[in-house]
Amino acid sequence: MPIHLLKGAELGVALLAPVVITLFFHWRTLVAARRDTQGQEQVR
Amino acid sequence: MYAGHLGFGLGAYSFRKSVPLWLLLIAAQLPDWLDAGYCIADIDRGPYGLYTHGFTPIAIAAVVTALFTYALIRDAKGALIVALVVASHWGLDYFTGIKPTWPGGPVVGMNLYARPIVDVVMESATILVGWLLYRRTLPKSVRNHGWTYATLFALCALQVLAGAAFALSLGGHTKC
Numbered sequence: 001m002p003i004h005l006l007k008g009a010e011l012g013v014a015l016l017a018p019v020v021i022t023l024f025f026h027w028r029t030l031v032a033a034r035r036d037t038q039g040q041e042q043v044r
Numbered sequence: 045m046y047a048g049h050l051g052f053g054l055g056a057y058s059f060r061k062s063v064p065l066w067l068l069l070i071a072a073q074l075p076d077w078l079d080a081g082y083c084i085a086d087i088d089r090g091p092y093g094l095y096t097h098g099f100t101p102i103a104i105a106a107v108v109t110a111l112f113t114y115a116l117i118r119d120a121k122g123a124l125i126v127a128l129v130v131a132s133h134w135g136l137d138y139f140t141g142i143k144p145t146w147p148g149g150p151v152v153g154m155n156l157y158a159r160p161i162v163d164v165v166m167e168s169a170t171i172l173v174g175w176l177l178y179r180r181t182l183p184k185s186v187r188n189h190g191w192t193y194a195t196l197f198a199l200c201a202l203q204v205l206a207g208a209a210f211a212l213s214l215g216g217h218t219k220c
Binding site: 002004005007009011012014015017018019021022023025026028029030032033036037 | 065073082
């Protein structure tokens with residue numbers, strides 16, 4: 001595989017990693033918030 | 045700058061929740077994505093990355109991204125914030141690297157990459173400020189949740205790893 005493809009792909013992965021991680025944790029946080037709201041409604 | 049850009053994107057989210065978080069995060073990194081695209085297409089990025097990190101390409105990227113944002117969410121203020129996030133890339137990179145300005149113009153920057161510990165501290169501080177702003181957008185019940193803190197720690201950890209990798213390859217490091 002040409003070196004420029006490898007370097008470009010390497011850079012793409014390095015850029016994508018923090019985006020994916022941040023969005024995953026953001027999604028998990030929102031799920032936790034929804035569960036908390038549902039739990040409070042059930043208590044009521 | 046690496047993960048610090050994500051910190052800026054997180055902070056910008058607190059100013060306009062109508063803008064999708066993924067869009068702000070990509071916007072914050074956009075000139076680096078141009079680098080990746082140029083690398084894959086085997087196109088010259090110009091001296092010091094002038095064709096991806098100079099004033100002109102960043103201004104064009106900011107306008108195009110703002111138009112895309114407006115088409116997506118029909119929110120002019122949101123589109124302006126996304127444009128500012130794209131433009132912030134140059135400002136943040138000024139601290140960490142040596143960046144081009146315009147064709148024939150000076151190459152400027154504080155080049156903190158040459159001082160990896162200072163770079164990690166500065167980028168982590170940027171992440172922290174952005175994360176604190178982002179945290180304010182979350183429901184109170186989850187502001188101290190583990191997943192909320194995981195975002196902060198993961199970004200800082202990635203920055204430390206990237207800083208170490210960069211420091212070890214300093215001098216021989218090229219993007220393409």
